[in-house]
Amino acid sequence: MPGQRLTRLLNVVTGEVEDRVTSARLATTVPYRVDVQAWRGAPRARLEFSAPRLLRGDNRCPATPQEVLEVVRRAYDEVGEHLPWLCDVAGLSVERLDLARDFEGVVDGPLLLDELSRVPAVRMGTQTFRSPEHSGTQTVVRETTRHRGQLYCRDFHYLDRARQTRSAEKKEHLRTLAAADRGVVRFELRLWHQQAVEAGAGSLSELTSSPLEDVAKRFFLDRCRFGEVVAGPASKLRQAAEALTIAGAGKELVTAFGQWALDALGLDPGRHPQTASTYRRRYQGAGLTPSDLWAVERAPVRFDWALGRVVAAHSVGRAAA
Structure with a gap:
């Protein structure tokens, strides 16, 4: 098997040297990456591929x-023709699972992503x-060691790939896709094995019964917070003032907003750091960030998961029956 990795062991008593294969990459005509290794003393094979790409070419x-x-x-x-499997197909574990949701008809996507990146x-x-050729943010990535969400x-994704390729034919194809x-703005959630297990999709047999869309929606809204309202500073200031008033901190509007402006300008508040931190937590809890002071004024909007579109902040999306 080509691409082997070996561990060379020396018997200090006999002086004999033994080469032990620890991993290898299977070279076949199948369109999958197949890695084989010894894991905890037992053989293990790992397949990696894109299901949509194999089905439809992209x-x-x-x-x-x-x-x-x-x-x-x-x-x-197909891989079983080259390697003997030790389990049936239902017993395969899911080491990585990618979930996707598209939002269509998005205007000023880079600007919206730029604002969401500050939430x-x-x-x-x-x-x-x-992107070096476009203003605003092309991609926002939020991740831990167990999961990764990106919007x-x-x-722009295709245009950047077209810029990097030398093939005229491929460049034209990528521009057509762009x-x-x-x-179109896409949310992709990547779950590594432990997170897939917690989502109820740790094995292939669980894949069709796991509530994958609910899992992706929860990460989109609750962890990545990509469903938050983004708007110009005037609208956000009014919402922050209302939030502070409802929370019983209406008397601190002046100090909270004052600290927000000082942080945006990078000025020393001239008060005790603990006091400044208290006021800073007030405006942060109301959804403000210092960069909001420099944001372009715009109507408040949000990404609606059910509709797959950007809607006015007061709209409530409902999936079609």
């Missing part, structure tokens, strides 16, 4: 759980990626 349209099962069964049979996530780190503009996906 990942523009996500695969359904049933389609994923069909692709895995096919891969199981703090819940127990997740945040990274933003900007990105599909057309035109077809103009105004």
Whole structure:
């Protein structure tokens, strides 16, 4: 088997040297990446592939759980011609699961993503990626060691790939895909094995019974907070003032807003750090960030999960029957 990794062991008593294969990559004609390794003293094979790409040639349209099962069964049979499986296909574990939800007809996607990137996530780190040829944010990534959620503009994704390729034919193909996906923003949730287990999709047999859409929606809204309202500073200030008043902190509006402005300008408040921190927590709890002071004024909007579109902040989405 090519691509082998060996561990060389020396017997200090006899002086004999033994080469032991620890892992290898299977080189076959099947369109899957197949890695084989010794794990805790037992053989283990890992398959990696994109189900939509195998089914349709690209990942523009996500695969359904049933389609994923069909692709895995096919891969199981084809790889089984080269390696003997020690379990049936239902016993395969899910090491990584990617879930997707598209939002269509999005206007000013990079600007919306730029504003959402400043909304703090819940127990997740945040990274933003900007395209060198476009203003605003192309991708917002929020992740931990067990899961990763990203929101990105599909057309800019293809345009960046077209810019990096040298093939004229491939470049033109990618530009065509970018035109077809103009105004599409996709949310992708990646679950590694432990998180997939907690979501009830740790094995292939559980894939069709797990509430995957509810899992993706929960991460989108509650952890990544991509469903939060984004707007210009005037609207957000009014909402923050109302939130502070409802919370019983209406008397601290001046100090909370004053601390917000000082932080935005990078000025020393001239008061005890603990006092400044108290007022800072007030405006942060009301949904404000210092960068809101410099935001472009716009009507409040949000990503509606049920409708798959951007809607006015007061709208309530309802999925079609």
